[in-house]
Amino acid sequence: MFTGLLHTHKLVVVLFLLIYIIKTVLLLIGKTENLEMFTKKVKVPEMIISFLFLVTGAVMLFQLPEIKTLLIIKIIGVFASIPLAVIGFKKKNKLLAVLSLILLFGAYGLAEVNKRRVAIAPVSADVVTDEADASYDPLVHGKAIFETNCVACHGPAGDLNAVGAKNLQTSELSDEEVSTVIRNGKNAMPPYGKVLNETEVDALVEYVKSMRK
Ligand code: HEC
CATH class of the missing domain: 1.10.760.10 (Cytochrome c-like domain)
Structure with missing residues (x-):
């Protein structure tokens, strides 16, 4: 179940980012008509994607054995980007839209970094860890x-x-x-x-x- 959630989450995150990239690019190059058309077209899918994005994320969060600091920063980034995006696109404010996208990508990047940052806790000093030692087991x-x-x-x-x-x-x-x-x-x-x-x-x-x- 968790693995299914993880795959669904990754997929909706990619779709979510794609929609935001397209919207931001349209805004930046001044194609406001196209932006409005695109926004209307993706309205329902975007609602479903955002819903799945948050729900899969929240359900996984409650199952994690430990919550690392980077994960908290990532969640804050995602939540901070939402109002910025809403206001940015409504007011056609390029700076806010870009800022929102940067926050989203930052959060996504942090998630990737977090995944690769694996730490190992050392074993007790009584344990023989040298293979060459006669008592090694x-x-x-x-x-x-x-x-x-x-x-x-x-x-x-x-x-x-x-x-x-x-x-x-x-x-x-x-x-x-x-x-x-x-x-x-x-x-x-x-x-x-x-x-x-x-x-x-x-x-x-x-x-x-x-x-x-
Ligand atoms: C953050 C959680 C987590 C930790 C910590 C973790 N594992 Fe896993 N482990 C998993 C998950 C999830 C799978 C299933 C992966 C899959 O096939 O989808 C798995 C699968 C495995 C499997 C494969 C079992 C099989 O039959 O497919 C082995 C072996 C394993 N883990 C050993 C370890 C060892 C050894 C450690 C400690 C060094 C460890 N795991 C730490 C989550 C964890």
């Missing part, structure tokens, strides 16, 4: 990383399934596929490839597989 290492970084969505037993996360107990992915999902992320799952080294990913693969029933 990938399951212990993997469990430690999992419990500090993955439980928000997957839960301690792997079956929480928050934000559209797949149940790790019933997962049938191969080692290679598990490793790829961890590195590259998928839908609401963040990509950990840049913040985890090979040993850590391998340890996680082992631990994730050990959760299977």
Whole structure:
């Protein structure tokens, strides 16, 4: 359900931005007649798109395990852009319309940056993380990383399934596929490839597989 919302949200955001770009360009090049015609034509679709944009966003927001500062800034940007756009287009004020579009794009950009900014919480110092150490156990290492970084969505037993996360107990992915999902992320799952080294990913693969029933 969350993944469906995410895809719908992305699609309506793109449509919403397209409508705003077209309107702003028409206003900027002084084609006010075309702008009025276009505005009339897209009135109903725009209402549906705006409604879906806000509803999908709000529903996802309530399901997120944590709300990051960038997300709050993004939401403020979106909400600030709405009155600016309404007034801008009504008064044919180019500056306000452009400002609104900048805010919208800024919010969109922040969302993208936010997605790529993946942080990893360090594991407890008691855990042996050196593969060369005789007492190294990938399951212990993997469990430690999992419990500090993955439980928000997957839960301690792997079956929480928050934000559209797949149940790790019933997962049938191969080692290679598990490793790829961890590195590259998928839908609401963040990509950990840049913040985890090979040993850590391998340890996680082992631990994730050990959760299977
Ligand atoms: C912000 C939420 C979130 C966090 C944090 C998260 N995941 Fe995920 N995970 C997901 C989602 C959502 C999916 C489902 C992706 C899809 O296929 O649509 C997923 C899928 C997976 C899968 C694939 C399961 C399958 O059978 O398809 C694995 C393995 C996995 N996650 C491991 C991890 C590990 C290990 C961590 C910690 C390093 C982690 N996840 C952190 C959300 C999260």
